[in-house]
Amino acid sequence: MRIEVIDNQIDAALKALKKQMQKDGLFQEMKRRAHYEKPSVKRKRKQALARKKRRRALQRVRGYDAD
Numbered sequence: 001m002r003i004e005v006i007d008n009q010i011d012a013a014l015k016a017l018k019k020q021m022q023k024d025g026l027f028q029e030m031k032r033r034a035h036y037e038k039p040s041v042k043r044k045r046k047q048a049l050a051r052k053k054r055r056r057a058l059q060r061v062r063g064y065d066a067d
Helices: 010-024 026-033 039-066
Strands: none
Touching: 010 026
């Protein structure tokens, strides 16, 4: 990841860096790795994420059919 600082504008570069990190999911990853996660909890989290992705995909397909 690379953010260029233009005209010594640190605040703008920091804002861009945070936005990029948020988009890439780094903040979530850091939170997740802060503490040990039991294998059963990890499985449940992954299954919930898969259900969420499936639901979103289904909604997108249904939304396109309505047009």
